[in-house]
Amino acid sequence: MSSVADLTAIARIRDAAVRLFGSQGVERTSVRQIADAAGVSPALVIHHYGSKDALRGACDDWVVEWVARENTEYASARGASAIALIQQAVADGERYRPLLDYLARMLTADGDRSAALFDRFVDETEAMIAAGVADGTMNRSSDPRIQALIITLNGMSTLVMRAHLERNLGGGLLDAAGLARLTLPMLELYTDGLYSNSQMLEVARAALGASAAGGATTTGKANA
Amino acid sequence: MSSVADLTAIARIRDAAVRLFGSQGVERTSVRQIADAAGVSPALVIHHYGSKDALRGACDDWVVEWVARENTEYASARGASAIALIQQAVADGERYRPLLDYLARMLTADGDRSAALFDRFVDETEAMIAAGVADGTMNRSSDPRIQALIITLNGMSTLVMRAHLERNLGGGLLDAAGLARLTLPMLELYTDGLYSNSQMLEVARAALGASAAGGATTTGKANA
DNA sequence: CAGTAGACTAAACGCGCGTTCAGCATGGTG
């Protein structure tokens, strides 16, 4: 998202569209609104992008590229995944809010671009967990792909349902207080789990007829 | 969702609206489409409900009531929360799909009804965890409300991003195979957590200056 | 049997939408 006021009209239109699509949704946003926000005529929006739907596609690409770009920048320096990037962006204040809003809407819409983006997040999460397993800081699952899927889903839920999250947090994800309140319970869950013993797990294993070779990872929780 | 064909027109309109709003979204659904699906004229839709927006409100109420009704039916017999109801409904096949689709869209929209519904889910989750803590099957968190919030968020993510979930599962949540593939890794995560030691947790505790009386629950994972 | 209330429809209204069109500046190129 460029903050400079005098960009090319093409860029200003795209920025305005991302902002409006993200905050109101595509359907509730008219070409005229975008044109106003960008300081151009509605006709110019169509002139440059062909149609509203093509503009939407260009916004999708732009946001995906942003994710990829920031990801390589940060990740190479910190060894983190796109998930971590998002948490970084969330903590970075209002600056990235339009992007994150857009991302959240994109993830709840269906379509090829949405699927490709989500699956990439799962890939990165899987790689991150594999690294964690390798250096002994994370538990191996009986199905690492699905484990990564679940973790990704959980991570994205804070984005997609941020309104509910922040309301219950009694403050934004942005201010330190809200984030602080979230951090500990989340780490507790990811460290100790929810269940205090492996009863449910054992029952499910038995019911599903999983072989004992399924790859258990248990740290030693009691069976009952 | 009533399967009987000859209901009153009011009910048929509401059923059609829930189905279409759920599968396409409110904005992409026209009053004319709803009227067609219900076998009535567009004017009758407005005659009975006043406006499209009021119809949407009636659908919201209807779905919320369905959640409450099914919840008391099942929960009293099984001691489970609305979350469990949803998992039940998911497993129950195509029958509840329109309701669940609608629910998912409702949760990603903002508005009073959406907030009230979500917060009720959190309440129920909190009560369920409190019961689990009381009988020793679940871990107490340093902040039970936020713990319940996180668990609720995670549970809802399977609804809200079901398309991504099912695609990565290689099959529906409905067929036994897909559900089975999900169950074990999820229980593993909720039993053993993701992290194999409490290093991250301890670092966060220290950084946030949490007092030692914060209510640790750890089962005994090593510090490093 | 007349009267009336409610369910229901065909047709139309007005509006805002995405989009098109004709034309006006501007500025680099022969």
Place this chain on the structure above:
DNA sequence: CACCATGCTGAACGCGCGTTTAGTCTACTG
């Protein structure tokens, strides 16, 4: 200078939307 591509606009077009209106049919009430 003439030329034309490019950036851009104001006005308009056609369409589908939510909604209104005027009226018909049906069934119950006195």
